[in-house]
Amino acid sequence: MTSGAVSIRNVSKAFGAFKALDDVSLDIEPGEFLTLLGPSGSGKTTLLNVIAGFERPDAGSLLVDGVEFITRPPHKRDLGMVFQNYALFPHMDVFNNVAYPLKLRRVSSSSIRERVRQALDVVQMAHLSARRVTELSGGQKQRVALARAIVFEPKLLLMDEPLSALDKNLREHMQIELKRLHDRLGMTTVYVTHDQQEALTMSDRVAVLRSGKIVQLDTPKTIYDRPNCRFVASFMGETRMLPVRKAGNGYEFAGRQLKLAQPPSAGAEQWLVVRPERLGWHGHDERDNRIEGLVVDVVYRGDSHSIALKLPGDHEISIRHTPVQDHPLPEPGQTLTLWLTPQASVLVEETGA
């Protein structure tokens, strides 16, 4: 099998005055699981459609294993794709849907039977190969769509929000399954989603897009722990941004000098990234950053209580209180002191570097 390296160079695409892709360049390693993450209108689906050949960009180059693909029609690209609503052919049963790419490649019928069975085995759907696709559940359709995309062993697999139509439990289950499948098959995968959790769970690297540009391209851990701008930080987790003031060499929040493990960038306008799981119930003034606020409400969430805190300057943050916490459950109206270690205190600028 060929390697499946993708090299995107200076790709631009405008729809009228709207720039869907603005001079995007991106290299995808062979065998990599890369996620394009962004809100709707950020250009992530347009970029995927450029790779698949469904969208003709205004400018740019697309190399797959060193071969120029930019003007190649979609049916000659040999890429597997899982569509958002699966796009299984309603007039064919499961077997014929999965067999379709092989029939088009004039594979012998005995070999088709064998390979379709293997592909359906991979997604655990072999027992339903005679079903009509209209009789399948969402999760089953998703699996069949995946089998159809991998049955001809493409070097590159594209997925356009394949899990967005599934309910939460099934979605989380399928995330793990897709990840395992990728580890097993090893084909380069480009995955589009607007769900940060999905991106962090599955990817080797994540490209965060905004207004047709890649804002940050990094491993999930770096994206989450060291976001390079306010946009990326606020897109990840239940993040709240607190504006900090430049004071001398450092920065201060609510009149207290912030202790930082990482020196911040030079920008004047900086925000402190506050996430519920980074806040601690215990700390020391000489070591950690103290955050004080008024408890606004305490909401029961099953596994924990979510506590909303009002800070000076009308900012609101939240923290989880789990049953094993060695701190009593606060009550609304109470003043609460929370702590951020210097390592957990990350400052970001308005725009990325």
Next chain:
Amino acid sequence: MTTVAADLLPPNAGVLNAGLLGGDERRQRLAMFGLSVPALVLVALVLLVPFSWLAWLSFFDASGALSGENYARLLRPAYVNSFLSTLQVSAAVTAICILLGYPVAYLLSQLPQRVAQVLLVFIILPFWTSVLVRTYAWLVLLQREGVINTWLKQLGLISESLPLVNNLTGTIIGMVHVMLPFLILPLYSSMRAIDPVYLRAAANCGASPAQSFRQVFLPLSAPGLGAGAALTFVLCLGFYLTPALLGGGRVAMWSTQIADAVSKFANWGAASALSVALLVVTGIILWAMKWAVRRLGSSLGEG
């Protein structure tokens, strides 16, 4: 508490408020039914009553005695031939409508909705003119010294006038013109409903545009094509005006036979038997087409 509440209810009430809720549901159903009463009465008056009377008449001969004579007469060569030629003309018109209409419906379905809606007006436009007027217009165009023959002669393409009207050719031309919208409209709406993502998926699987059209778009449009073709065919079977005017008496359709039986021979019994036969045949054809379309759709998918 619950036992006390149950004791307070009348013994036949069973569950809390069951009688009240059941009555409420019945009233609501009755109200819904009431809304359809005017339409039901109208259908009964203008369709069921006359047709029952017609069917009743068909079992009496000219002298008024109960007999199967009217149906026996249908087996005479003249009637059998006109029945066969009705089927042939209807099939030909439907086939030509499919050949002309499918590409038009396909084009419309691929255009942006706004553009398609404007173009659709041109398809629907003929509906605003009476069939009679349109048929006479064809007479003007097609006749011996009509517009088309005159032009062709002036261009030097022909020396003798072509027999375009008062025959089968004229009948088919006129019928195709009247029937085309009945094929295009249901076909167009079914093509609109085909999600373009299926064609993308086909292309992604490796299908060329021609392959994805034949293997994906065509089977998915088959139900709409079947509906349009069945509608066209059935309307053709009972079509009177255009065959009568453009056929010039040379095209013996089932409908012209019915008209002749009444107007020329005042034989209501024969006309009734012909009508009943037409209705039965129409019903059979509709049912058969529905079945065939379902088979076609699934067999194209597996091919």
